[in-house]
Amino acid sequence: MSAQLLLVDDEPGLREAVKDYLQESGFSVQVASNAREGWELMEKNTPDLVISDIMMPQVDGYQFLKQLREDPRFQALPVVFLTAKGMTGDRIQGYQAGVDAYLPKPFDPDELVAIVENLLSRRLAKPTFTGEDSETPDIAELANQIAQIKALLTQKSAITQSPAPFKIDLTPREQSVLNLVAEGLMNKEIARRLETSVRNVEKYVSRLFSKTGTNSRTELVRFALEHGLAK
Secondary structure, eight states: OOOEEEEEOSOHHHHHHHHHHHHHTTOEEEEESSHHHHHHHHHHSOOSEEEEOSSOSSSOHHHHHHHHHTSTTTTTOOEEEEESOOOHHHHHHHHHHTOSEEEESSOOHHHHHHHHHHHHHHHHHSOOOOSSOTTOSOHHHHHHHHHHHHHHHHTGGGSOOOOOSSOOOOOHHHHHHHHHHHTTOOHHHHHHHHTSOHHHHHHHHHHHHHHHTOOSHHHHHHHHHHTTOOO
16 A cells, blocks of 8 residues: 655645656655645544645644644654745754755655655654554553663662763753653653653654663663763
């Protein structure tokens, strides 16, 4: 079954041209002329990826993206901004809002297809979670990890402090996230504490896994405590 895409753009000519090209590339495409229409389509049938213009009447692309990211159903949905706005400040605003890719007009349709295929392949490579808390793969496993983290914290004084085998440079935000993970907080709680999005917290946690060579929150906390990284 081909991937389902939603294209939201108020320019009829461009909308149909992009739709035709994407369909020729093997995708199934629904189109909407504005954000409200796009939202209605998403509530009926959640797509695998959204492509949206920014400059649209009534509800612009940034507002549409904010609405998506605030809904648990669509927080992890890949979104591509397709827009005539190409200034650095506009791109930064898009990334801060949680967009996955930003392609200014005019663009090469092959580049759009490549971006879509890359985002979809990355999404398929990740485990699919269900339930209200999309960050939680399994309730029993979550409870187990929290219990292990709390046990580690109670035993902190008993852990022998040894020099780290290599220096790990953490950014201030990575350090803040690590400290809160070590307190037993999950991503949604960390996001509220740091006043950021769950998506951003997930990115920081992934970076921490990569930098420390760990694969779970429990391993990360143990590593941080053993090497004096958690404060």
